[in-house]
Amino acid sequence: MKLFGSYTSPFVRHCRIVLAQHEQQFEFVPTDYAQSAQHSPAQRVPFFTHNGLKLHDSSSILRYLRSLADQPFCPVPEQFDLYCLVNTALDTTVNLFLLERDGITVDQVPYLQRQQARVTSILDELNQRDWPMGDNTNDAHLRLACFLSWAQFRERLDIHQWPELQKFLSTMNQQAWFANTHPALS
Structure with a gap:
């Protein structure tokens, strides 16, 4: 493997x-x-x-x-939809990050401004939800935690704008199985 x-x-x-x-x-x-x-x-x-x-x-x-491991991957439609929503925000944020590294910034291109607005809209929506803490088998939650952690690591967003997401990430960061994979540890 x-x-x-x-x-x-x-x-x-x-x-x-x-x-x-x-x-x-x-x-x-x-x-x-x-x-x-x-x-x-x-x-x-x-x-x-x-x-x-x-x-x-x-x-x-x-x-x-x-x-x-005989475990389901996003077994119910709502969980898979959440996974896809988070994945959209993550993929968009990564693309904006890579474009910026090449000298193309959001303020230069109206299309990229719409992409940044998409990320903000998704995070605003996710911040309205109640987040169970520390579920290590929910891939939608794991994807969100990986996204938020990476976005902070790369200084892509200020998580303080979304207090529910900030609490969620703080709880995930306290889990050894999550904290031990942080990109700063590589």
């Missing part, structure tokens, strides 16, 4: 958490942009191999890992 990715990627972190939860032995292969473009048609991390199977997206990897 091999997981290809970077320690700072929130998508990779989610996979590492699930692998650790199930005590799966795996090889982590640090992978940069050039390597991911060479070895994955998605040209991004993570990608994964196991017994001849190759998966190219964190969601398919998570689904596979949960199936190996």
